[in-house]
Amino acid sequence: MHARAVAASTAALLGTAALLFPSPARAGDHGASPLVIAHRGASAYAPENTLAAVDKAAELGIAWVENDVQRTRDGELVVVHDDSLRRTTDAEEVFPDRAPWKVKDFTAAEIARLDAGSWFGPAYAGARVPTLRQFVDRVEHHHQKLLLEIKNPQLYPGIERQTLKLLSNEGWLDAPHLADRLVVQSFSPDSVRTVHELRPGVKTGFLGTPGVADLAAYAAFADQINPSHGSLSLGYVSAVHAFRGPHGRPLEVCTWTVDDAATAQRVAGYGVDGIITNKPDVVRDAVGG
Template sequence: MHARAVAATTTALLGTAALLLPASQARAGAERPTVIAHRGASTYAPENTLAAVDKAAELGISWVENDVQRTRDGELVVLHDDNLKRTTDVEEVFPGRAPWKVKDFTADEIALLDAGSWFGPAYAGARVPTLEQFMDRLELHHQKLLLEIKNPDLYPGIEEQTLKALANEGWLDTDHLASRLIVQSFSPDSVRTVHELKPTVKTGFLGTPPTSELADYADFADQINPSHSSISSDYVATVQEFDGPHGRPLEVFTWTVNDADTARLVAGYGVDGIITNSPDVVRDALPEE
């Protein structure tokens, strides 16, 4: 059992005075949560596009979250869904290629698609970026990346390939590893693989594991990143009592919070980060440091 697990168990079973206080008091003296732009500033620009990165930068948001999948010819592209229907015009450009799965199209074919018109005419012609293009745009703005490996079961070896792409773009140097990069997934096996391949990379597990299993997750994940509707101040405090693989307390980045009231609520729980489509709304709802 990790060194902090005894305290976690005590907290879970007995509670503490802090957990019995109203959320605003429980957070007294705590650091302001990090605000992360979900798929870029996706309330204001088409998700996972360079325009959404630019909008996050315009709003003054340093951290950007994205989703990575793989094309038929092995290119890593930034897209949330495992098919292209919702956010591109693939049905018009390739009408005979249903069900329009990402893995069934080459990178050149995907580069032909309009990934902006669905969101609004101002973004007509926006493209699905490659991971390299996305990282280049983040670097231009001196931003930070919370990268989600999406659907790893569909793409064997995507963890190693993603790490290689990050290395090729200079994102595995000391500066990025220290404060500018986190790799996460809903798959614990995928997160574990990333940790085993490159132990210096900070990792996060997307989900809400039972507290009885947190010690296992703490072996390979630096963060537990749950849906905001699944957590409480007790759960957050218990997670944070465990030390992760780099000897620091586990963090909690919660998602997807898009309104001021919920932002203040989860900040009161003591979360370390808030993932949001509307990063300006969340940032402005939080108390100043």
């Protein structure tokens, strides 16, 4: 009852705010299509989270890319998904005595030696794990937009502040970027809340599917609720959209990870605002995003 009451009062009391903060077009509104977001870059076609994957997304004409940030032993922010380097690099061969090859146990220089492309295919042999600075510079080079996930924040105390500082230094916290080119997300609500408290102008997303009764609390610090596609329904997307986030706009829904046309069309029918995918061309062709 509390969540429904909050939603009703929000709709009733924020009519003026709706004029001041117009919401973005939704998939279900006036024929608009959801955003298509390249998961770890165009990771079906190039090794995930590498500069090559960003380049491939740009080649495909995809405006939004998603990536993951973690931290090395000596404090460098690097772009890699797993907390271990084993799956996507040759760390096991280069450093055979360093199991379980955790990102946090290696220096930036050591990680820079690793091959992050050969596992995917010989054409990408020698690709490197990029630093976050290198990654955002490549995204900027292509005039793309960034959905940045803070990965495993419990392993890296203070990573939110450090990430925001780097983004600021690289020009990503100016008005144009904050307006429509950057979202910072995490599976950790505490991490998302910290980002919001440190830099309230930054658009944020929570990865997961909170209960409807909890959405009012998340709306205090998150602009997006980003669930897995298998957890979605039309009713849930509508419930999320009924709340307004910290910037006065209706909460958005970006769902993951959708790689086939049928699923893309299904979630687009629910009215999601974005679809995160390893195959952005397939999803774009399916939903017109």
